[in-house]
Amino acid sequence: MKFKFRLAYYLFGLFIGIYFVVYFLGAKAKSRGVEFCYLPNCRVLQDLRKKPLDITPEADQQLHQGWVNLDDIKKTLEYGDVDFSQSNKAYKKGKIYVIEGKNAKNEEITITMINYPSKAVLEKVEKN
Structure with missing residues (x-):
């Protein structure tokens, strides 16, 4: 042949x-x-998405202002970028993560999350 x-x-x-x-x-x-996540950004976001989300009173106050909502937070936890220069540091018996994303109006937002072994806490939300 x-x-x-x-x-x-x-x-x-x-x-x-x-x-x-x-x-x-x-x-x-x-x-x-x-979901196959091999890069550090993807692994951190996947770990935060899997855990139950608690919201601090400060973050809850910012969510009620109307410029950001819980769907924006969830999309940031799916598509956002982790700022590792400010993240992965010990904070209140957990690790703090600063994640940059966008809200529904396409405005830049920064969320601060605390990652505990059993839960993730939304510490604060800021508009850039």
């Missing part, structure tokens, strides 16, 4: 194999809620 036919058979089989792996394993991962 000529080389070009062997190469064609090989590539055809390779594409079929890749399709099945992506289709079946991708669907299995999505149905189980599996």
Whole structure:
């Protein structure tokens, strides 16, 4: 058999194999809620999203002002950027994380979270 036919058979089989792996394993991962996070930013945000959220009175006061709401906080915890120069420091028996994101009006916001082993606490919300 000529080389070009062997190469064609090989590539055809390779594409079929890749399709099945992506289709079946991708669907299995999505149905189980599996998220692959290898970068530090993604891992921190995933850890904060998994835990129950408590809100301090100061942050609750800022949420009631109307320029930011809880959906903005949740989207920041999903798509935000962790400022590691100010984060991952011991604070009140937990670790503090400063996360930058945007609200629904596309304004820059900064949220400060305290990460405890069993919960995450929204310390404050600031408009930049």
